[in-house]
Amino acid sequence: MSTSELAPALAREEAADPFGxxxxxxxxxxxxxxxxxxxxxxxxxxxxxxGTQLVTVALRRVEASSSASMLEVLDRCGVRLLxxxxxxRTAREAVLxxxxxxxxxxxxxxxxxxxxxxxxxxPDAVELLDAAEQLVADGFTVLAYTTxxxxxxxxxxxxxxxxxxxxxxxxxxxxxxxxxxNIALLREGVDVPVVLDAGIGTASDAALAMELGCDxxxxxxxxxxxxxxxxxxxxxxxxxxxxxxxxxxGRIPRRWHAEASTSFEGLPEL
Amino acid sequence: xQITVNGEDTELAEDATxxxxxxxxxxxxxxxxxxxxxxxxxxxxxxxTRLSPGDTLEVLAPTxxx
Numbered sequence: 491m492s493t494s495e496l497a498p499a500l501a502r503e504e505a506a507d508p509f510g511x512x513x514x515x516x517x518x519x520x521x522x523x524x525x526x527x528x529x530x531x532x533x534x535x536x537x538x539x540x541g542t543q544l545v546t547v548a549l550r551r552v553e554a555s556s557s558a559s560m561l562e563v564l565d566r567c568g569v570r571l572l573x574x575x576x577x578x579r580t581a582r583e584a585v586l587x588x589x590x591x592x593x594x595x596x597x598x599x600x601x602x603x604x605x606x607x608x609x610x611x612x613p614d615a616v617e618l619l620d621a622a623e624q625l626v627a628d629g630f631t632v633l634a635y636t637t638x639x640x641x642x643x644x645x646x647x648x649x650x651x652x653x654x655x656x657x658x659x660x661x662x663x664x665x666x667x668x669x670x671x672n673i674a675l676l677r678e679g680v681d682v683p684v685v686l687d688a689g690i691g692t693a694s695d696a697a698l699a700m701e702l703g704c705d706x707x708x709x710x711x712x713x714x715x716x717x718x719x720x721x722x723x724x725x726x727x728x729x730x731x732x733x734x735x736x737x738x739x740g741r742i743p744r745r746w747h748a749e750a751s752t753s754f755e756g757l758p759e760l
Numbered sequence: 761x762q763i764t765v766n767g768e769d770t771e772l773a774e775d776a777t778x779x780x781x782x783x784x785x786x787x788x789x790x791x792x793x794x795x796x797x798x799x800x801x802x803x804x805x806x807x808x809t810r811l812s813p814g815d816t817l818e819v820l821a822p823t824x825x826x
Contacts, residue, residue, distance in 0.1 A: 523826035533824075548825025549793060551766040555821040558788045576825050589800045590820055594793035661826060688826075710826035 523710025540723035581621035626650035647680035659689030693729035700733025779806035
């Protein structure tokens, strides 16, 4: 097969490499958060450039919420909405927020977030697992934002979460993936999709997440707070696709010493 | 009667329902959710749910978020 035939064949294979959560299929492995977006025009440009099909939104008191036209933009882009429980500190708050989101958005899907404090925004493992169990029992499709602890990831999957979403580093920090080993271990330990969520700073972080075996990447600030959000959204899309391809292709092992790519056999004595 | 809406004291007619309140507070939003004293009030129950003095309501709408 010539190179010109191989590329379309691979492209077809990619199209046949769907990403599923709770029976829903997505061709894009990039989930986009809307937090931090400077304008609706920027939001629309970034969503379209990213190719995302799943976008997170939040609920706030009506006086403090975005204009109603944000949802018009997202509806126009044809993306599915994923409400979150951002800002909740206890299982009780998170469960009530998820129920309110189900009422407002008409979806049982929820990105479950239960944070321990406002400085780190790190998940509170105890409250998170409690909330996950309650929401699964109540019929929710729970995508759980969690630490990169492989054991907690397994507990969340065992509790019935539809996806486990470990952080690379704290929300909005842009510090990338601080413990790649844990992310790979967590991926190995669960049968549900793993979505790297939080900490992504730039395209190489998103590619690494996919190379580590994650099924998808969720990011917000890295795009919405970039100097050029639309261009960064495209960069993230290509990074996720590249990282996924590299994972499927199988990387070479790391070696301490060089291994010649040009044979020494037949080397002339000059 | 006086109730608390989104953290603020609010004066309402004695026979006011959740639907009446939402109509004045929804700010152009279609997708609104209401919690009354810590429990969700489904949209279908708004017209029949009468408010009582001292009730605490949260009226929420979609916003941008990670």
